[in-house]
Amino acid sequence: MLFLIQYDRGAGRIVKIQRFDDGQQDQADSVRLGLEMDLVRHRQKDEVVLLEAATEEALRKTHRRYFEDLTTLATG
Amino acid sequence: MDARRPHVAQGGSILNAVSKSQVDQLGERIRKNGITEADLQLLDFYRRSFARAYDHVVTTIRNDLGFEPTGRPTKSTTSIADKLARESLRLSQMQDIAGCRIVVADIIEQDALVDRLTEVFETKSLFDRRESSSHGYRAVHVVVRHMDMPIEIQIRTAFQHLWAELSEKLSDLVEPAVKYGGGPEALVEFLLSASERGRLLESFERRLDQRKDWENQREEIADLAKLIEQTKRELADLLQDMIGKAHLWKRV
Numbered sequence: 001m002l003f004l005i006q007y008d009r010g011a012g013r014i015v016k017i018q019r020f021d022d023g024q025q026d027q028a029d030s031v032r033l034g035l036e037m038d039l040v041r042h043r044q045k046d047e048v049v050l051l052e053a054a055t056e057e058a059l060r061k062t063h064r065r066y067f068e069d070l071t072t073l074a075t076g
Numbered sequence: 077m078d079a080r081r082p083h084v085a086q087g088g089s090i091l092n093a094v095s096k097s098q099v100d101q102l103g104e105r106i107r108k109n110g111i112t113e114a115d116l117q118l119l120d121f122y123r124r125s126f127a128r129a130y131d132h133v134v135t136t137i138r139n140d141l142g143f144e145p146t147g148r149p150t151k152s153t154t155s156i157a158d159k160l161a162r163e164s165l166r167l168s169q170m171q172d173i174a175g176c177r178i179v180v181a182d183i184i185e186q187d188a189l190v191d192r193l194t195e196v197f198e199t200k201s202l203f204d205r206r207e208s209s210s211h212g213y214r215a216v217h218v219v220v221r222h223m224d225m226p227i228e229i230q231i232r233t234a235f236q237h238l239w240a241e242l243s244e245k246l247s248d249l250v251e252p253a254v255k256y257g258g259g260p261e262a263l264v265e266f267l268l269s270a271s272e273r274g275r276l277l278e279s280f281e282r283r284l285d286q287r288k289d290w291e292n293q294r295e296e297i298a299d300l301a302k303l304i305e306q307t308k309r310e311l312a313d314l315l316q317d318m319i320g321k322a323h324l325w326k327r328v
């Protein structure tokens with residue numbers, strides 16, 4: 001699966017997450033670029049990243065920073 | 077033809093369509109002025125040119141090694157811009173435009189996986205940051221070249237991964253320099269101290285694994301097991317201490 005994440009670094013939390021099936025790579029890339037263009041136009045600095053993982057559970061393990069607050073990260 | 081790489085010739089790279097100097101000029105503009113809409117489109121074109129090599133590497137890891145990596149087909153714009161601002165390298169020299177991450181339980185599994193990766197991929201460079209960390213960051217990175225495109229594979233143990241995630245999160249919440257040894261002194265000290273204890277913990281685990289079948293070393297095995305438990309307790313205490321102080325450092 002593909003996961004398009006818009007992440008507010010300063011706040012340390014996800015603004016938006018969109019999920020795509022494996023066969024939707026082109027669509028996911030297009031949505032990612034559109035989102036990034038929009039952020040550039042509005043001078044917003046959110047991080048936008050497209051990640052690929054077998055499941056969302058797997059993604060949440062390898063990219064915990066996007067999903068967990070500091071305390072949960074340190075103690076979970 | 078795959079729409080992700082519509083302008084890239086079969087078996088070629090972005091340099092078939094856009095010259096290396098154009099890629100580097102793009103990097104310079106991003107470094108100096110930040111990103112514009114036109115440059116974002118060109119950057120995206122460059123990033124997407126890694127797709128075929130990325131697919132090959134991730135598929136090989138899945139099929140030949142039986143691991144399920146989390147992939148990042150393209151490095152984020154903010155990460156590229158930050159890296160260009162931080163380092164003197166050119167955009168065409170960046171080796172982690174595309175890559176993936178594998179987290180394993182411990183250093184024993186990490187050693188085994190790194191060995192397998194270096195067997196499976198013919199052209200690669202190994203960056204072992206476990207004994208000599210980068211501002212506390214410890215991991216093994218294998219950069220594979222396929223179709224002359226570099227693809228970075230990050231291999232981390234569970235502890236190395238926890239440390240890296242904490243460092244990233246603290247960089248988000250406090251200031252970006254934290255990841256590179258900057259920020260409040262107490263926070264830098266925490267990260268370096270936790271990293272060093274992790275290094276010790278993993279060195280004890282490796283020594284224990286090397287001796288696990290040696291009947292005549294039971295005393296040393298017991299000592300190592302104690303050291304491992306003691307180091308784990310020290311790490312837990314450090315983490316608790318950090319959580320208690322975090323509110324002093326946060327921007328938000």
